[in-house]
Amino acid sequence: MNKSILYKGCLEPIILKLLNENRRMYGYEITQRVKDLTKGELNISEGALYPLLHRLEAEGILEAEMENIGNRVRKYYSLTKDGKKQKSAAMSELQNFIDTLQLLLNPKLA
């Protein structure tokens, strides 16, 4: 089974958690941090990352600020006040999802 399909639904809480821990991050930095943390297991594609970042920005969960770095502009994303609330909700939803999977896959442990 394609791993990326399994991880797709978890991208939002992952990004919100990372931004909560790092205050602000840019697109490429997020992909690299996820890759490092998961030891190369999870590679977020640009086609999945940027639409999600733009959607979260449109919903007021993230805010963006531009910064000139030498000869180019970098867009940094950070959590808004609503985003911080959303992060907690998304994390607890993800935990529920993991618990449910645990019930299905390993009933004894659950």
Place this chain on the structure above:
Amino acid sequence: MLTEEQIKTLQNYCNAKGVVYYDLEQEIIDHLASVIETEQAKFPNKSFEKILQTKAEEFSADWRTIETEKRKALRREYLRKFGKEFMSYFKLPRLIIIILSIVILFAEILNTKQLCYIFYITTFLFVPRLTKTEDFLKYLKKKRSNNLLIFNILQKIFLITTILFFTYTFSIPIIYKFYSEKYGEILMRIFLLASIFYYSSIIVLKTMLQKMQIDYPLAFQN
């Protein structure tokens, strides 16, 4: 750090691949440049061109999706902000003015002639002032050296809302005079709601335009 010339190459590459909007292009260029810089750090002997060829090919397949989704996201952002602005009229202290206006407009206090006067005064004097149209148009007309996706969307929204609002406004006297005085009067009474709709739309468009100019000052340089 990539050189000015290399950044220009990335820009040309993006344009050749159909990325024509400056706001989207900047984010893609930064991503691409970061990928190339990381690769160069790992393999110092690899040339910029070679890395670009392999890495950009993988990434560019997603660019169309990114643009389509960004369009949807910007429309959603406008609608969310518009909804918030519109609903703010139904909260204190603005709510008091709304209630007073509704009482005046619907409690048969005014006769048709007075209602017509209020309608025309509101249309031609207060609405343009309230919306600060001139100020807004200044933002809209400001010269840009680059195309911005957000500007493209805001411009379309402005055109649609303005056409709808003024079609409604100018059809009222026609309906009143040539079709039905009763319907004309009803349309005049609910004109307040239409004005708040249009006013909210302009305020949100203006806020988003202002933010756009702060975020992308280089796009406005000649």
